[in-house]
Amino acid sequence: MTTFEGYRRPQGLPGIRNGVAVIPSVFCANTVARRIAEHVAGAIAFCHPVGCSQVGLDLELTARGLKGLGRHPNFYGVVVVGLGCERFRARELAESIAAAGKPVEMLVIQEEGDTLRAIEKGITFAGRFVEEASRQRREKFPLSDFSLGLKCGGTDATSGLAANPALGWVTDRIVAAGGRAIFTEVTELIGAEQILAGRAKTPEAACEILTTIGNMEKRLSRATEGTDVQHRSALISPGNEEGGVTSVVEKALGGIYKAGTGPIQGVLGYGQVPEAPGLYLLDCVGHDGEAVTGLVASGCQAVVFTTGRGTPTGFPGVPVIKITGNGETYERMKFNLDFNAGGIVEGTPIAEVGAGLFGKVLRIASGEPARAELLGHDELFCITRI
């Protein structure tokens, strides 16, 4: 049986990293959160620009994103930092994390006095969590305890040819073993909704897929009204056409190939964690940061990110594994990339390259640092907004 080594959690899936997160409930607490993390090796501050004066769905997405981050299995424990007057209350965030059975401490700057006292208290909390986390050891877990996020960016002609098919092969193996896989980037799926709906496990799931992609298309139409980019044809660029992509359906299919060939269980809302095994579509836009943050908020322990042109970005505490199908990109950006799927372009069978990628993913899950982790890349934390 294929296994990986992770850290047991009180509830849900195991973590594959054992960090301590310091999460501000509002951007006003960013500096305090950052200074706490600067003083405690092993603590990570998640600074962001939201949490204040938001309303409705916009505020709800912030809440879901930060709660999903705090509950994420790769973090042993969380220190929540609030200011005290924000719309998204620190207490709501801390209680959500505590409900997942995880160690959590909260401090509110206006209640502590000044920021010096808040920082001092936060250092004590984070330091204690790091010590506790250090006593944990990795244990073997079956692949059914793995949840993989799927993402692509900096796409070129090799993405749909090599990198995404290799990743699709891995996705099928994880799903077959009872694990979870989540793809997203709904903005990139327009044109392939009928094909995706045809892969739905149930009629309800098919309906959800069509509604989700239809809503995203309407949102894009509204966002481009009155400008010359409102045409749907803008979804396929001259660069795509030069690269050999002829239709929007072909472009979407090249992207969704990373989601393998299995049935789609349903659509996840932003911040929603799948309750059962299988392949899911997450309702989130294609922007690299927003999409990876969405995958993290849905509990993916790692993300595989395919890239043709090459990108160095990472997410703090969650491995973002970079693979390219472009051998030249791999040679040029070697230190930023984890795996070269370019052999497929040379004629190596997809299964052979896929098996190599699968091994790499399991090694990284079990503790080998992804290149983005090794180099400290942390650009991808970005809460989505409407």
Next chain:
Amino acid sequence: MAKALKINPRDNVAVVLADVRPGEEIVVTTEGETVRLAARQAIAFGHKIALAELHADQPIIKYGEEIGRAQTEIGAGDWIHLHNLTCRRGHEHPAQ
């Protein structure tokens, strides 16, 4: 001789893995089979070559799914792109 990749067994097109000259022999690999055919035009890296004769309005299959339909009669070895493939999607709003 150049290589081309048939991504899914259902596909009736393959992707050429190098820039191809007119008349050049193409070896198409897929899982478990190898097919040879001649390119009828120049085809750039990453572009599609027809693996069989396709009649107008016949589905063009890549990734195991229909990516559009043949706009004209297409012969095996023909380059497939904007000039001979139409896709219903993407044309609800006229471009420009």
